[in-house]
Amino acid sequence: MAQNTKPEIAFIGLGAMGFGMATNLVKQGYPVTGFDIWGPTLDKFRVAGGATATTPAAAVKDKDHCVCMVATAQQAQAVLLDGPDPAVPAMPQNSTLLLCSTVPCAYVQSLEKQLAERGRGDILLIDCPVSGGAGRAADGTLSIMVGGSDAAVAKGRFLLQEMSDASKLYIVAGGIGAGSNMKMCHQVLAAVQILGASEGMGFASRLGLDPRAAGERCLQSKARSWFLEHRLPRMLHPEFQPVASALTIILKDTSIITSEARRYGFPTPLTSTAEQAYFSAVGRGWGADDDASLIRLYTEGAGKVGQVAGLAETEEAKTSLVVNLLRGINLCSATEALSFAKRVGLDLDQVLDLCVNAAGGSTMLQELGPDLVKALQGDAGAPNGGLKLQEIATGLQEAVEEAQRLKIPVYLGSAALNLISIGVLHNPAKADDITATSIARLWTP
């Protein structure tokens, strides 16, 4: 009966991510009591071996550890403090509270303050958003970004380790809020590359390429991103099934990024471009659909734009346009993410290590990330494998021009090209001499 020696865990929020995380804990032998407002998921959780509760308070009663994995700060505030039968008043003294939801830094800091104000400063709060998708949630191999007091992290570490890959548990300096800031910077890559995956494959489709073959080619090229790889099967499904990550989820994270960035006076042109496309899609009633369905924003124009003709004729030439589109977008998203991380005061080497190995990963980030970090740290002479901005820009421009001929929107590609153009204007060096990584100056003069 070795399993009975493991501590009881309360788990609030059994959505796509939370369900996987909680059932993984069950598999690891923890007695887990789950709560969710949606009844059917509780039934499913019992089948998976969990116990269930009908209120947050009942779930946490006598549990020394509580994981909260609801979708938004509003939901967290409700289940923890302000809703019916909230968790916090029922939590045992000195228990740990792991907030795994993606929330604004300001929210988790306010939660810490509220706990103190309500006389529950004893609770060991841990700010620990996750990344990696539902598959890694269920495998217990997530990337987790952890901020909190030493005492809290020490007490909760075993649980963080159960949920994460051994090499992907990041203890972020800065206490409560630092984990959320790290996740936020990572989500810049998600916000841009989720739409980017649809933009690339939608463009491929409108060029007349087989999107499956084009996608596979892109994954072997500088266009590769984790999101392209993971969204590709669902983009190819006629009904974008299964719904693994609803559009509203990434939109929520995207709005956290842009609203936090405004507090800092920090520009997020790429993330904002994605956000506007997400608003368009939500406004069309697609909010509950998988975000891979955003490919519709691009494919719907086929046959509706009148007589058009492109220049690219061979499959090779067309595929190259798609690769160059995504390469340019991914360079800019990597730069926007790392520049924002610098702005909010994170350790860039740690951010890069996290992002490369989490959902934000891409070939551009992997290849140029180390030099981007050096450039952002003030090392102007950082090498970058000889890649010049002009090469990226020329390839991107060819893609944007072909899209223009065919009347295909390329929201991100067009925004990235204009940013590069502004960056070149403001760089005193000769255009041909400008390194790819020096585009970072646009966000961080």
Add this chain to the structure above:
Amino acid sequence: MAQNTKPEIAFIGLGAMGFGMATNLVKQGYPVTGFDIWGPTLDKFRVAGGATATTPAAAVKDKDHCVCMVATAQQAQAVLLDGPDPAVPAMPQNSTLLLCSTVPCAYVQSLEKQLAERGRGDILLIDCPVSGGAGRAADGTLSIMVGGSDAAVAKGRFLLQEMSDASKLYIVAGGIGAGSNMKMCHQVLAAVQILGASEGMGFASRLGLDPRAAGERCLQSKARSWFLEHRLPRMLHPEFQPVASALTIILKDTSIITSEARRYGFPTPLTSTAEQAYFSAVGRGWGADDDASLIRLYTEGAGKVGQVAGLAETEEAKTSLVVNLLRGINLCSATEALSFAKRVGLDLDQVLDLCVNAAGGSTMLQELGPDLVKALQGDAGAPNGGLKLQEIATGLQEAVEEAQRLKIPVYLGSAALNLISIGVLHNPAKADDITATSIARLWTP
């Protein structure tokens, strides 16, 4: 029979603009022979007192003056040179050819070259695109931007005068291509402010304002633009009637701007944002609809975005958000237009005078244009009525944040806010000291 003393005119292209222009010439007593590929318009033109021809060649035969007002460079090339029974070979020696279509500078320059190569260097070509809409076309009070040799302009001037308002005939230095460049820079204002009108009124509608009242308030404010005034009635029509200017028309001009700008390595972030929205709308099958119908991109989300709540409660507060949104967009569009005019080498005082008095006009352009021109001419200490960039940015940010709360796309507002944010980052002055017009540095460091 005084009218018979006026010279015969051939008029090719009797669309929304061309029909008005040609019938105005008929009213002024000119014998006008029209040609169009669409039969019904020819019948209508005969009813209006014109003569008609069944081919371009037949229309121009024995006419000393030919006006060409087709929609695109491709159409011009067809009716003048490459299509069936083209006009040029049938034109009398030393006759004038007024190309009023909006075409790339490069096209009208290539047309001049083709005339010489085909042995018709005798034809007096005038590069003379127009602005002002169908109403002013029919009244003979258009704004016209004229490039060409002194001899050609001298011979064609009477006709240009018949079609234009006395104070709105601009002879642009630089010969063939200069008129088209001036029109292109003017169209930056059109490209942005046409979408801007829909963005402002769509935002108003989603805020719960009566769009008619909100529109009228905007027209009395710093949000006023010619396009808002002229699109407002059609935006309010349940079916966006009448179709006075199809979306495909402004999209064509928009693509001329962005593709010419790329040749110069000049960034057009606002125009490009509009272009992508236009591609989206064309891809939804709205290409033939009036461009005022773009308001649908914003209004369609009403009731489809889930539970949302904004902060603005009073009509006053909501209207102020709409005004501040459009004020920010119009500042940036004015700056993008004038900066591009500087880049292509135009006389900025002339460009400003044209734009303020043509369809591109807006209160922001009128109030800040003179100081923007001075700033672009290198007069760093140019006054600007004390308007600070921070004031524009704060108002714009409040609008963008409310739109975010309500999940309403504000493509242009969001792009403008990010541009201002980048501009502030790159300006060495303290944020509070930066003048509104110094945003020009972003396009012209």
